[in-house]
Amino acid sequence: MLTANEIRQQFLDFFRSKGHHIVPSAPIVVKNDPTLLFTNAGMNQFKDYFLGNREPEYTRVADTQKCLRVSGKHNDLEEVGVDTYHHTMFEMLGNWSFGDYFKEEAIAWSWELLTSVYGIAKDRLYVTVFQGDAAENLPKDEEAYNFWKQHIAEDRILMGNKKDNFWEMGDTGPCGPCSEIHVDCRPDEERKQTDGATLVNADHPQVIEIWNNVFMQFNRLKDRSLQPLPAMHVDTGMGLERLVRVLQGKTSNYDTDLFSGTIAAIEKLTHKEYTYTDSKKDVAFRVLADHIRAISFTIADGQLPSNTGAGYVIRRILRRAVRYYYSYLDHKSPLLHHLVHVLARQFEHVFSELQQQVELVSRVVKEEEEAFLRTLDKGLKKIDEIITDTFKEQSKTINGRAAFELYDTYGFPIDLTRLIGLENGLQVDEAAFEHEMLQQKNRSRAATALDTDDWVVVKEGGATNFVGYEHTEAEASVLKYRRVKAKGKESYQIVLDTTPFYAESGGQVGDTGELIFPNESVQIVDTKKENDLIIHFAEVLPENISAPVLAKVDGEKRVSTAVHHSATHLLHAALREVLGKHVAQKGSLVNEEHLRFDFSHFSKVTDEEIARVEAIVNEKIRENIPVVIKSMLKDEAVALGAMALFGEKYGNVVRVVMMDPNYSIELCGGTHVGATGQLGFFKITSESAVAAGVRRIEAVSGIAAEHFINEKLQLISTIQTQLKNAKDPLKAIEKLQDEKAALEKHVESMEARQLVGIRNELLTKDEIINQVTFVGSIINVSSADALKKVCTDLKSHLNDHVIVLCANIDGKPFVAVGVADTVAAAKGLDAGKIIKEHIAPLIKGGGGGQKAIATAGGQDASKLQEVIDKVKSLL
RNA sequence: GGGGAAUUAGCUCAUUUGGUAGAGCGCUUGCAUGGCAUGCAAGAGGUGACCGGUUCGAUUCCGGUAUUCUCCA
Numbered sequence: 003m004l005t006a007n008e009i010r011q012q013f014l015d016f017f018r019s020k021g022h023h024i025v026p027s028a029p030i031v032v033k034n035d036p037t038l039l040f041t042n043a044g045m046n047q048f049k050d051y052f053l054g055n056r057e058p059e060y061t062r063v064a065d066t067q068k069c070l071r072v073s074g075k076h077n078d079l080e081e082v083g084v085d086t087y088h089h090t091m092f093e094m095l096g097n098w099s100f101g102d103y104f105k106e107e108a109i110a111w112s113w114e115l116l117t118s119v120y121g122i123a124k125d126r127l128y129v130t131v132f133q134g135d136a137a138e139n140l141p142k143d144e145e146a147y148n149f150w151k152q153h154i155a156e157d158r159i160l161m162g163n164k165k166d167n168f169w170e171m172g173d174t175g176p177c178g179p180c181s182e183i184h185v186d187c188r189p190d191e192e193r194k195q196t197d198g199a200t201l202v203n204a205d206h207p208q209v210i211e212i213w214n215n216v217f218m219q220f221n222r223l224k225d226r227s228l229q230p231l232p233a234m235h236v237d238t239g240m241g242l243e244r245l246v247r248v249l250q251g252k253t254s255n256y257d258t259d260l261f262s263g264t265i266a267a268i269e270k271l272t273h274k275e276y277t278y279t280d281s282k283k284d285v286a287f288r289v290l291a292d293h294i295r296a297i298s299f300t301i302a303d304g305q306l307p308s309n310t311g312a313g314y315v316i317r318r319i320l321r322r323a324v325r326y327y328y329s330y331l332d333h334k335s336p337l338l339h340h341l342v343h344v345l346a347r348q349f350e351h352v353f354s355e356l357q358q359q360v361e362l363v364s365r366v367v368k369e370e371e372e373a374f375l376r377t378l379d380k381g382l383k384k385i386d387e388i389i390t391d392t393f394k395e396q397s398k399t400i401n402g403r404a405a406f407e408l409y410d411t412y413g414f415p416i417d418l419t420r421l422i423g424l425e426n427g428l429q430v431d432e433a434a435f436e437h438e439m440l441q442q443k444n445r446s447r448a449a450t451a452l453d454t455d456d457w458v459v460v461k462e463g464g465a466t467n468f469v470g471y472e473h474t475e476a477e478a479s480v481l482k483y484r485r486v487k488a489k490g491k492e493s494y495q496i497v498l499d500t501t502p503f504y505a506e507s508g509g510q511v512g513d514t515g516e517l518i519f520p521n522e523s524v525q526i527v528d529t530k531k532e533n534d535l536i537i538h539f540a541e542v543l544p545e546n547i548s549a550p551v552l553a554k555v556d557g558e559k560r561v562s563t564a565v566h567h568s569a570t571h572l573l574h575a576a577l578r579e580v581l582g583k584h585v586a587q588k589g590s591l592v593n594e595e596h597l598r599f600d601f602s603h604f605s606k607v608t609d610e611e612i613a614r615v616e617a618i619v620n621e622k623i624r625e626n627i628p629v630v631i632k633s634m635l636k637d638e639a640v641a642l643g644a645m646a647l648f649g650e651k652y653g654n655v656v657r658v659v660m661m662d663p664n665y666s667i668e669l670c671g672g673t674h675v676g677a678t679g680q681l682g683f684f685k686i687t688s689e690s691a692v693a694a695g696v697r698r699i700e701a702v703s704g705i706a707a708e709h710f711i712n713e714k715l716q717l718i719s720t721i722q723t724q725l726k727n728a729k730d731p732l733k734a735i736e737k738l739q740d741e742k743a744a745l746e747k748h749v750e751s752m753e754a755r756q757l758v759g760i761r762n763e764l765l766t767k768d769e770i771i772n773q774v775t776f777v778g779s780i781i782n783v784s785s786a787d788a789l790k791k792v793c794t795d796l797k798s799h800l801n802d803h804v805i806v807l808c809a810n811i812d813g814k815p816f817v818a819v820g821v822a823d824t825v826a827a828a829k830g831l832d833a834g835k836i837i838k839e840h841i842a843p844l845i846k847g848g849g850g851g852q853k854a855i856a857t858a859g860g861q862d863a864s865k866l867q868e869v870i871d872k873v874k875s876l877l
Numbered sequence: 878g879g880g881g882a883a884u885u886a887g888c889u890c891a892u893u894u895g896g897u898a899g900a901g902c903g904c905u906u907g908c909a910u911g912g913c914a915u916g917c918a919a920g921a922g923g924u925g926a927c928c929g930g931u932u933c934g935a936u937u938c939c940g941g942u943a944u945u946c947u948c949c950a
Contacts, residue, residue: 309947310878377946410948411882439949442880446950449879488878786934787897794897814933834896847933851896858896859933 006246006260009120010066010352013095013240016115017064020107022097025060027353029303029649030068030091031312034507034531037172039312040070040300044096045171045216045237047651050533051100052176052218052235055465059654061102066242067094068299068353072315079322083289084280086207086254090319091296093242101233105181108215108236109149112183116213120249126186128202129154132168132179133161138228140168143179146217150181158199166203169216169237174224174456176231180216184209185248212248213240224456254278256288264291267344272331286330293323294341301363302356304588304649306693307370320367321374325415328378336375339368355648359586362602362695369694374413381414382422389426398427402434409435410442453487460548463499466536470502470513471631471673474555480547496526496538502555503538505531509590510567510672515555519544560673562594565681565704567672568629569619570597571659572684573701574645575666576618577601580611587647588696592672596687596702603697607689619684622665626679630660636669644669683707757788761795764807768800771877774825775803778870783809786816790857793818797855804831806873808866815845815863819873820855831876840872 004012014024028047032038038046044067050056070091072079082088099108116122129150134142142161150159162182170177186198187208201209218235220228243255250258256265257278265276268290276287297320301307307317320338327333342364346357356363388404400423408414420430460480469476478498486493496517503526506512512529517538528539544551570592577585581603589600607615636656640646644658644667652669659670661678675681681703687710688700702710721731728734760781768777777796783789789809796805797820805820819841821833833856837849847860 310950314949373946380946406948407881410880411946413947442949444949446879446948448950450950790897816933837896842933845933849896849933854897856896857934861933 003250006242006258007352009246009249010093010095010242012119013115014064014066016119017062017097017111020062020097020111022062022064023060025063025065027065027067027093028651030070030300031303031305031649033651035533039315040072041067042069042071043067044069044094044239045098048098048100048237049171049175050535052171052231052237053533054232056534057465058100061100062098063100064095064097066352067096068303069094070296070300070315072296072319079319082292083285083326086256086288087210087244087247089243089255089292089295091292091299095240095242095245096238097236098238099236101235104234104236105145105215105217106149108217108238109146109181110153112213112215112238113153116183120245122185122248124154126198127154128158128160128184128186128199130160130162130167130182130184130202132181133163135164135168138164140164140179140228143167143181143217146179146181160199160202162203169214170222174222176218176235177220177222177228178216178218178234180214182211182215183213184211187248187253208253210244210248212244214238224454256291261288261291263348264294264341264344267341268331268337271337271340272327272333274331282330286326289326290323290331290338290341293319294338295345297323297338297367298342298345298356298363299353301366302353302359302648304647306366306588306696317370320370321413321415324371324374324378325418328375329418329421334375336368336371338371339364342367359602359648361604365604365695366693377413378418381408381412381418384408384412385414385419385422389423389428392428398429400428400430402431402436403438405430405435406438410438451488455485457482457484457497461499465534466498467500468502468504468536469500470504470555473502474515474557474560476500476502476553478551478553480551483543483547485543494540494543496540497535498538498551498553501536501538501553503529503536503553504555504560504673505529505536507531508670508672509570509592510563511591511593513555513560515553517544518552518554519546520549521546559594561675562704562706563592564673564675566594566597566702566706567592567670568661568674568678569681569684569701569703570599571661571666571668571670571674572619572622572678572681573597573599573615573699574601574668575661576615576622577603577699579618580614581607587645589692595706596700598698598700600692600696600698602695604695606691607697607699612686612689616684616686622661623678623681623684625662626677627662627665628677629674630663631674632658632660634658639667639669643667680704683711685710753784753788757783757792757795761792761799764792764796765799768803771874773802774829774877775800776805776874776877777803778806778874780808780810780866780870783811785811786857786859789816789818790855793820793855796820797822804873804877806870808869810863810866813863815847815860815866815869817841817845817849817858817860817866817869818855819851819857821853823854826853829877836873836876840876841869844869844872 018024028041030041032041032046041047044065051058068091072090079090082090116127117124131147131150132143134140147159167180167182168177169180184202186193198209216237218237219231221231222228243258243260246258246260247255252258255261265287268287269276274283277284297316300316305312305316307313307320309317323338327337343360346360350357385408388400388408392400400419405416405419408419409416416435423430459482463481478500481497481499483494483496486495503513503515504510506529514528515526517524517526522544524540524542524544526538526540530537530539570590574587584602586602587599588602591598633655636652636654639656639658642663646652646669656669657671658667659674660667684701684703685707686699686701690698692698722728725731725734760783764777764779767779768775781792783792789807793805793807797803801822802824803820803822804825807818809816817837819833819836821831825831832853834851834853837851837856837858841858842849842860844865845858845860846862847858849856849858851857
């Protein structure tokens with residue numbers, strides 16, 4: 003039996019023999035494409051070739067691509083593991099033609115590979131062809147039909163509708179008819195009884211699509227119309243997991259050697275057995291085996307779990323896995339991180355990035371698991387309260403809003419709420435829950451609604467010529483523009499034929515500046531990339547957009563940004579020198595004000611290490627090393643010792659930035675200074691943790707460092723002035739603090755003594771009225787708090803008492819009333835009530851308290867004696 | 878980007894219409910005790926995240942800021 007590794011290799015070998023260039027998988031996390039968080043199809047990394055934004059290096063390419071699908075039309079996270087063939091992360095084998103071969107070769111080769119190389123029986127295969135669509139005015143794909151006829155019997159060629167056989171990248175963009183290959187894996191007996199042709203595209207678990215050949219020939223516009231593409235392309239995708247299942251003769255993807263190692267490891271860890279059924283326990287095995295792949299590879303590609311965007315998707319997947327082992331494998335401690343090593347070994351020779359970072363990835367996973375188990379603990383307490391409330395209301399249904407609050411605010415999964423409810427004989431009001439969820443979704447959608455118009459072409463032309471490395475000004479013309487509406491604000495995106503504007507990339511912010519037209523000037527507020535397209539963001543549209551334009555970058559900002567980018571390289575190299583070679587960039591932000599650098603490292607960077615790193619960087623600045631930037635082949639750069647980043651996509655030719663070839667060589671597309679001396683000075687401003695195994699350093703350099711230091715010095719000098727120019731300000735402050743503490747203590751004891759004096763004096767003034775010990779007096783204290791203290795103190799020295807103490811503090815009246823419990827019971831007196839009903843109105847204020855002691859404050863201090871008389875009269 | 882929640886002693890957390898801020902663990906001290914988280918007693922430890930408002934009075938109500946958690950996009 004072929005192993006999965008052999009099957010993958012045979013695919014690549016086959017297409018290499020057909021003149022294809024084998025390329026590595028693009029990172030699973032997508033950068034520079036606002037429409038996509040993750041690579042969800044093999045073609046993503048070639049999108050620009052189809053759109054015509056970039057020229058392909060090879061016209062025939064094949065690869066295996068790491069893909070992730072967790073939502074949308076292709077997949078639903080909640081379904082994964084329930085069946086035996088959906089996955090979050092999977093490998094997509096694909097072959098491509100960029101304006102090279104078309105339907106004839108694609109069809110012939112896919113047939114040859116499946117039947118001759120892999121040896122799948124021809125009578126188990128069916129193919130589908132686009133039947134045409136009247137509404138779109140599209141004809142049947144006769145070409146594909148005729149080519150298939152040469153290989154397969156006509157009764158095995160089935161016609162498919164637009165939904166199954168017309169592939170579109172998104173709402174707009176390249177698209178075209180496609181032709182799918184399905185395989186019937188049922189036993190012979192079943193095949194005799196039911197014709198496989200009737201089960202194609204019918205969600206039968208054993209009659210499945212394994213390969214889709216897309217023939218791109220149209221471009222979909224926003225008005226839904228189709229335009230022919232200038233060149234025709236082939237885009238194919240074959241899911242490796244399904245292919246392996248078919249070739250290994252299994253009925254479930256999870257029974258192939260792609261997953262069996264992980265499942266065995268889970269069995270060992272949980273002391274439970276996987277029994278190939280639909281039980282919750284077996285679903286849990288599949289969920290874990292699937293999810294750990296998605297989690298591991300995404301983190302290896304540089305995406306840490308977080309609470310937004312792509313990081314949030316990872317967190318959700320991870321938490322779903324925890325939920326399953328927590329509920330159905332009866333495992334209450336971190337488990338997933340043990341599986342990372344198993345996967346890393348399995349994929350060592352396919353996707354080596356995981357093995358290279360296995361320690362980091364498993365630590366991040368463990369930390370994330372622990373965090374969620376803590377969240378669950380908190381949720382369990384909360385749900386106890388909710389269940390108690392539900393019982394109190396004598397209801398059998400947990401309120402949907404409560405369930406939603408539990409989910410929304412405390413992150414407690416709804417299925418656990420359901421389960422725990424059930425254990426207590428309670429249902430959950432699911433309709434109300436869904437209603438709340440829908441509202442939440444609508445709110446979010448409304449807040450991020452984005453309306454993008456079609457591009458308006460001003461001038462025909464290919465890709466933008468970027469001249470920003472050499473210049474900050476350039477003569478240009480507008481190629482195209484479009485209007486974008488978000489949150490009721492209109493803005494415009496402009497593409498130029500030539501631009502000095504650097505688009506946000508590699509952590510470096512996009513340039514700002516202006517576009518100067520003959521009679522007007524338009525501010526550019528940001529520059530971003532959409533794949534390889536450089537887009538300038540403007541708030542207004544120039545009137546004469548077809549006129550020649552001078553594109554001018556804000557030079558000062560650019561210089562400060564370049565300073566921080568070069569400083570980042572010096573810092574990276576210094577960190578590797580001081581901390582070790584395990585330091586790798588995990589994230590970076592570079593702008594004109596500062597730099598932020600995240601990197602893998604397992605402990606806090608000590609003050610001494612920080613100081614050494616700063617010293618090295620400043621030393622390199624003083625050496626005034628010329629910054630040498632060269633384009634070269636990637637292999638050449640790696641041979642030089644250049645640092646390439648995980649999760650970055652590099653072409654064949656790379657840009658290499660060197661600051662002393664023995665010190666720092668990095669692959670980098672950013673802008674840099676001419677020599678390190680331009681940085682002037684470098685200062686680390688903070689060191690902190692971002693996630694398990696990832697530290698963050700923030701630093702300033704250049705003019706920003708000068709400002710930083712000046713501010714600090716200014717602060718110190720102000721402090722010194724404030725301290726009457728003390729020689730040692732630190733000592734002076736310590737002295738002040740000590741003195742303050744001593745004085746406070748002193749004042750406190752003085753006050754206490756004073757209050758004791760007042761109390762003792764009052765104790766001599768008590769009178770007995772109707773068997774009640776009464777004390778009523780206006781005393782001289784400095785705060786309402788002291789008044790209360792005296793009252794409390796008196797209470798503990800008198801039996802059967804009623805006390806009323808008044809004070810005039812800064813012209814305002816304050817009253818405290820104390821009533822002994824015995825008196826309260828015998829006479830029906832209540833300090834709180836006396837205050838509210840009798841005293842507060844007198845002094846024009848308010849008050850309250852308990853039965854035994856209560857206080858009041860007011861506006862009219864002239865009525866204090868009346869207050870005492872009033873209380874006396876109540877006895 | 879849009880919601881929700883939390884922030885109280887060194888740690889984990891209580892405190893209901895706004896009216897004397899508490900517990901457990903830990904710490905200090907004393908006494909007792911041949912036993913692995915020992916017992917008893919006393920004590921220290923608080924700008925209730927920060928800033929502002931309402932109120933006679935705010936830990937509590939309202940607004941803002943920061944940090945953390947969480948859901949959605």
